[in-house]
Amino acid sequence: xxxxxxxxxxxxxxxxxxxxxxxxxxxxxxxxxxxxxxxxxxxxxxxxxxxxxxxxxxxxxxxxxxxxxxxxxxxxxxxxxxxxxxxxxxxxxxxxxxxxxxxxxxxxxxxx
Amino acid sequence: xxxxxxxxxxxxxxxxxxxxxxxxxxxxxxxxxxxxxxxxxxxxxxxxxxxxxxxxxxxxxxxxxxxxxxxxxxxxxxxxxxxxxxxxxxxxxxxxxxxxxxxxxxxxxxx
Numbered sequence: 128x129x130x131x132x133x134x135x136x137x138x139x140x141x142x143x144x145x146x147x148x149x150x151x152x153x154x155x156x157x158x159x160x161x162x163x164x165x166x167x168x169x170x171x172x173x174x175x176x177x178x179x180x181x182x183x184x185x186x187x188x189x190x191x192x193x194x195x196x197x198x199x200x201x202x203x204x205x206x207x208x209x210x211x212x213x214x215x216x217x218x219x220x221x222x223x224x225x226x227x228x229x230x231x232x233x234x235x236x237x238x239x
Numbered sequence: 240x241x242x243x244x245x246x247x248x249x250x251x252x253x254x255x256x257x258x259x260x261x262x263x264x265x266x267x268x269x270x271x272x273x274x275x276x277x278x279x280x281x282x283x284x285x286x287x288x289x290x291x292x293x294x295x296x297x298x299x300x301x302x303x304x305x306x307x308x309x310x311x312x313x314x315x316x317x318x319x320x321x322x323x324x325x326x327x328x329x330x331x332x333x334x335x336x337x338x339x340x341x342x343x344x345x346x347x348x349x350x
Contacts, residue, residue, distance in 0.1 A: 136279075159336055170329060170341040171282075178336075217281060225270055225289070225335045226297070231281040 129154050131220050133230035140208050141238045148203040148233050150218030159221035160201040162192055165232075166214045174216075177201065188212070213237045242266050243342040245330050251348045258317040260345050262330030264310075268340075270333045271313040273297075273305060275326040276344075282329065288313055320349045 132151045140146050152158055159178050163171040175186025182194040192203045201218060215234045219227040242265035252258050262271060273285040274297075284297030286305040294305050302324060304316045317324055327346050333339040 161338070163341075170343045171331075173338050173340070176338060221336055225333070226272075226284060226287065227282075227339060229281040229283075231279060 129220065129222055129228050131218055131228050131230040133216075133218055133233045135233045136231070137234045137236060139236040139238055142210055143207050146203075146205045146208045146212070146235070148216050148218075148235070150201045150203065150230060151199055152201065152218075152220045152228075153199065154220050154222070154228075156223070158201075160192075160194060161219045161221070161227065162186065162190070162201070162203050163217045163219065164188075164214050165217065171217065174203070208235075208237055210237045210239070243330060243332055243340060245328075245342040245345050247345060248343065249346045251350065252320050253350050254321055255319050258320050258347065258349075260315040260328055260330075260347070262313040262315070262342060264313075264332045266332060266340070267310060268332040268334055269310075270335060270339075271307065272331040272333070272339065273303075273313065273315045274329045274331065275299065275324075276329060277326050285315065285328075320347075322349050325349045 130153045161176045162174040165171045174190050175184050177184045177194045215232045217232045218230040244263045246261045272287040274282045283299045285303050288294045288307040306314045327344050329344050330342040331339040
């Protein structure tokens with residue numbers, strides 16, 4: 128069955144430190160992969176997406192993600208986090224029925 | 240941002256009452272989705288629509304129905320609300336395999 132796993136429920140990072148959020152997927156075909164961010168009380172905003180081509184994808188707010196087919200992973204990274212990055216981050220994979228399969232989310236906490 | 244609105248934004252209702260949530264888009268996207276979001280579960284798909292009067296069930300469709308009589312509107316109805324349907328409901332729109340764009344959400348409390 129298709130699934131998305133975000134192993135970390137919470138991650139705490141100091142402001143200015145680097146960040147990596149993990150995402151692993153199970154999907155038979157070439158996946159369409161997405162990262163969304165949700166600030167408290169808000170809807171979800173697209174950070175970046177991978178459909179094909181270059182496996183390192185740049186997104187908004189200084190985020191990037193790397194697709195690694197051999198590891199079935201699509202980890203999100205940022206070299207230096209800001210307090211405003213505190214939010215919940217969701218990884219998703221698109222299936223053949225034009226639906227998204229979602230991970231449970233990772234809540235990012237920023238230490239001053 | 241994509242033009243998506245949801246109404247109401249907040250609602251408190253009692254068990255057994257019917258509830259309708261509305262999603263309205265101005266983007267002319269073909270696909271529309273209703274999700275619910277609960278702590279620890281991420282987003283779960285309730286129903287989706289792939290065109291006017293074309294809808295299908297998602298992962299958690301029991302107790303919910305939908306209607307789409309025109310491109311811009313997608314209604315979610317809880318025929319008889321239960322406390323387990325207390326949640327935040329999000330509408331999303333998309334053009335198929337590409338990005339889904341989300342509305343601001345509706346917080347529903349069923350007492």
